[in-house]
Amino acid sequence: MALPSRRCRGFFFLPSFFREFPPFCGLPGDRAGSNPGFALDIGTIFCGLKGVVEDGGNALKEKIRDMEELRDRALELHQKGLSPREIRRRLLGLEDKMYTISGGHFSKQNVIDSILGKG
Numbered sequence: 001m002a003l004p005s006r007r008c009r010g011f012f013f014l015p016s017f018f019r020e021f022p023p024f025c026g027l028p029g030d031r032a033g034s035n036p037g038f039a040l041d042i043g044t045i046f047c048g049l050k051g052v053v054e055d056g057g058n059a060l061k062e063k064i065r066d067m068e069e070l071r072d073r074a075l076e077l078h079q080k081g082l083s084p085r086e087i088r089r090r091l092l093g094l095e096d097k098m099y100t101i102s103g104g105h106f107s108k109q110n111v112i113d114s115i116l117g118k119g
Contacts (some may be wrong), residue, residue: 074115088112 045056053059077087089103092108099107 007118035059071115084112084116
């Protein structure tokens, strides 16, 4: 697949604190450096929570690095025998208002379950 040579335009949901997923979402499987999307010249990104993010390419890479770090830490704790619930508590804390507002649809536990292949 040939990648476009022009700058990409689009919308991203890129809050730095985002730690809840609906059950149908998961973490990206590719490392940021090997993802073909990073060959694109990403400029400004619009985020539904942050608004305009001028340095979108770097913000996106940073977000993916954070998510990969979370994945690595969760898998490490899982290998040590911790339950998915305990992993969520250690890494992300208790569920918060987003869990309550969404009726449990957006959940920190969904993030951990996605990493562990249980979601």
